[in-house]
Amino acid sequence: MPMSVQTNMGSISALKNMNINSSNMNKSLERLSSGFRINSASDDAAGYAISAKLQGEKGKLEAASQNSLQATAMVKTAESGVNEIENMVRRLQVLATQAASANNGANERTKLAGEAANLLGQIDKIANGVNYNGTKLLDGSGASTTTFQVGAANSANDQVAVDFSADFTTATTGLGIAAIDLTTASGAATAIDTLNTALDGLTTDRASFGAAVNQLSYVSANLATQMEQVSASISTIKDADMAKEMADFTKSQVLVQAGTSMLAQANQSSQNVLSLFR
Template identity: 35%
Template sequence: MFGNLTRVGSNYHAEEAWNNLKALNGKIGQVQSRLSTGKRINSAEDDTSGYALAKNLEGRTRGLSQALDNVGTAKNVLNIAEGGFQSQMSLLQTMKEKATQAADGSWSGDQRQAIHDQFAALRTEFDKISEDTLFNSSSSLFSSTALEFQVGAGASDQLSIVIGTSVATSVGEGSTDISTLSLSAAGDAQTAIGTLDTAIGSLAKSVQNIGDYNARLSSKEESLSLAISNTEATRSRIEDADFAKEQMSMMKLSILQQTAMGSFAQANSSSQMVLSLFQ
């Protein structure tokens, strides 16, 4: 274990001090790398299991973050659909008003026909709104085809939404047909009043469904935000460097580096004592 100072073929103490100094320099380099990158794990070598855990958590966090963006997009799509429904609802209310007006017996045939012409124009605009309610230049949102939204990090985390059709031949949830309504005669106008009341109820149900979907998405938004925060905190605790801890380690290693350097210099010069035997 101990070298002999009178033998100069090998300087055990200097070699040991040199090895210790190299090990300290390696540790200092590792701490400096952590301080410069902000990460405790910069390669798999630093902590193999920690590296695997951190990357899995990072993948989940990024998936959840994208899912949160998807939820925002889904809400935008639903808001566009609701805006279209609201515009159609306004038209239905006006059409109901015109039907009530035409049902009154005080109007002449020509006057009632004028009311009917306005009614028909409103019905045409009703269908036009359905055609123009688009998202991302796709086909009309008013469709019975389900829209699939990815609202989670897993493959099965999807929300299926059916907005439903809303045209003159099939209005809202109840598929009420207003395409053949006429206000040309008082009796027809009276029939139209009842049909329009039903259509208003059907469309109101469709708007309610949109609100229910939006409420579910808002709840999903909150849960995703919480999951992202907690997952990222867990990843950070595993992968990121604790600057206070690393700075304390750096101070300790710097002191040891200086003492190791002094020890190496002292051990390296001890063999010079042999020369005194020749004086």
């Protein structure tokens, strides 16, 4: 090979390889410090596009999970109110049954009617007062179809509807028990039938709330599984294999050090030309 001072091919080759290894070492450092294999779209264009889409999907699923939990809390709030109303209606049945019996006189029936009036008042207070975030749930003013978004897509499969339109007040539009009269035996006998009808409606409505809570619990469990799988997919595509990156970094670091030494040797070889002039 001719000896030349204008072009040092050994130095050029050593510099090229050292730059390549230095770039690889810096890329490994970036991945080791961030924990991600993909830090920019240029690292893996297809992988970046897929992981970005999956991250968007994960965000929507997390929001849907929160919606499901809040929907469950809302339905449970309504159900707990209905539970107390049901307990008071059962107590009213006991009072009506006592008042309908001939062994109770006018004074006893007056006392029974007084307790019944207090219970009726409390039923109305609960029905008119139970709300979730300002939305009344038991006074009949709610929507017949209250829709909760519990999925990532705008479709019926990702929504749950709950009926909050039932009226649990004592009015005729609700339970229809406001006018019960326990001051007479005949009135108490009529009240027994009225309260039985009211209780049947209460148990039906409460059962629907219970079914909605169960449905939402399954929705929440399914969303948790979906988020887990999406997170695993993102990790597979985007996360760095730390053991592999450390091995690559060590290899590149050694090659950079060797390249630096070889570049110095290649540069020194040009000095050999001077021996020709001695």
